[in-house]
Amino acid sequence: xxxxxxxxxxxxxxxxxxxxxxxxxxxxxxxxxxxxxxxxxxxxxxxxxxxxxxxxxxxxxxxxxxxxxxxxxxxxxxxxxxxxxxxxxxxxxxxxxxxxxxxxxxxxxxxxxxxxxxxxxxxxxxxxxxxxxxxxxxxxxxxxxxxxxxxxxxxxxxxxxxxxxxxxxxxxxxxxxxxxxxxxxxxxxxxxxxxxxxxxxxxxxxxxxxxxxxxxxxxxxxxxxxxxxxxxxxxxxxxxxxxxxxxxxx
Numbered sequence: 001x002x003x004x005x006x007x008x009x010x011x012x013x014x015x016x017x018x019x020x021x022x023x024x025x026x027x028x029x030x031x032x033x034x035x036x037x038x039x040x041x042x043x044x045x046x047x048x049x050x051x052x053x054x055x056x057x058x059x060x061x062x063x064x065x066x067x068x069x070x071x072x073x074x075x076x077x078x079x080x081x082x083x084x085x086x087x088x089x090x091x092x093x094x095x096x097x098x099x100x101x102x103x104x105x106x107x108x109x110x111x112x113x114x115x116x117x118x119x120x121x122x123x124x125x126x127x128x129x130x131x132x133x134x135x136x137x138x139x140x141x142x143x144x145x146x147x148x149x150x151x152x153x154x155x156x157x158x159x160x161x162x163x164x165x166x167x168x169x170x171x172x173x174x175x176x177x178x179x180x181x182x183x184x185x186x187x188x189x190x191x192x193x194x195x196x197x198x199x200x201x202x203x204x205x206x207x208x209x210x211x212x213x214x215x216x217x218x219x220x221x222x223x224x225x226x227x228x229x230x231x232x233x234x235x236x237x238x239x240x241x242x243x244x245x246x247x248x249x250x
Contacts, residue, residue, distance in 0.1 A: 024165035031153030044209045046151040049233040051213035084218035089162040089211040091130035093172035096205030101184035105192030120184045128172045130165035144234045
């Protein structure tokens with residue numbers, strides 16, 4: 001069992017519970033956000049992607065997804081059963097960054113070794129999950145940034161929990177550097193098979209701390225479980241695991 005510690009919210013003096021490893025809190029009484037180390041000031045804008053969809057609306061999205069498409073068993077919508085669901089505000093860092101990768105390598109797929117060099121650059125608004133243990137698809141660019149607004153506790157649906165963050169901004173930037181470097185290497189592999197050298201530089205811009213409403217579902221189909229993750233703001237399906245298609249049930 002994890003140990004739960006307690007501090008007082010410096011804004012409303014309400015008790016705040018937190019677990020080891022968490023670095024940022026959001027008070028469930030007044031909405032104030034700050035570092036659990038109260039000697040450190042929180043100077044970053046805190047936003048939220050507006051929660052718009054009810055449980056019934058999200059479950060309808062899940063059901064419609066199960067009925068549509070050609071890569072699914074035909075009886076999926078009829079036989080699948082939602083066995084677990086969770087609705088939480090997941091903390092992210094949204095970091096603006098310009099990244100440039102230069103590389104040199106060998107193209108070998110044609111049978112001959114041809115030395116090639118190139119450059120990959122991009123301007124990104126990069127999402128980093130601010131908690132460990134939340135399994136989300138890599139490089140989430142599909143969250144509706146246009147719906148972002150200042151975080152206000154009073155406008156949230158009842159019963160939804162704003163999770164605390166376990167990554168501070170410096171740790172998030174380190175993760176951004178790693179993820180973008182991997183992404184650029186994947187793109188560079190279109191031109192080379194073996195790298196001789198590579199280097200990536202970063203120019204960081206603004207950073208925003210943002211909570212996003214996410215629905216997590218586990219559904220059961222023919223004795224196995226599969227996961228779905230739905231954006232609770234616009235209803236976009238961020239993850240939808242599919243059962244294998246059995247030719248005998250097509």
